[in-house]
Amino acid sequence: MLKFKFLLWALAQMLQRKIKNNPDCAHYVEAKRLAFQIRTASGAGRHYVIENGAIRSFAGLTPNPQFTLSFTTAAKGFEILSAKDAQAAFIRGVGSEDLTISGDFREVMWFQGLTAFLQPPKVISPYDRTAF
Secondary structure: OHHHHHHHHHHHHHHHHHHHHOHHHHHHHOOOOEEEEEEEOOOOEEEEEEEOOEEEEEEOOOOOOOEEEEEOOHHHHHHHHOOOOHHHHHHHHHHOOOEEEEEOHHHHHHHHHHHHHHOOOOOOOOOOHHHO
8 A cells, every 4th residue: 555655746846847847748738728637446546636737646535536446456557556557557456446537538549648748758779761
């Protein structure tokens, strides 16, 4: 449970750093107003507010999130959220019902776009002919 809670806290820190240091990310969030939460089925979690070009997070849940990512357990949440293949892990999590997504799916897709800024840049090998 502790690793999951730390990861949720760190998510906001990493996103805020990316907003501060990446002009494209800053532009992506500048006009956005969004409240969402990430939680376990037992109710442990954190909620996030994006507004005025910044992200803030708070311990606990919010009564009116625009969307919720709910994991069956903290261990499953940590596994999925920290996976190197994030998009595939989310899809597997939904398929196995270890992850339930509720609320406005447009906002979920927007959030997926935001988390893409956290991915390391793809290094293209000079020998990779598919890149050209």
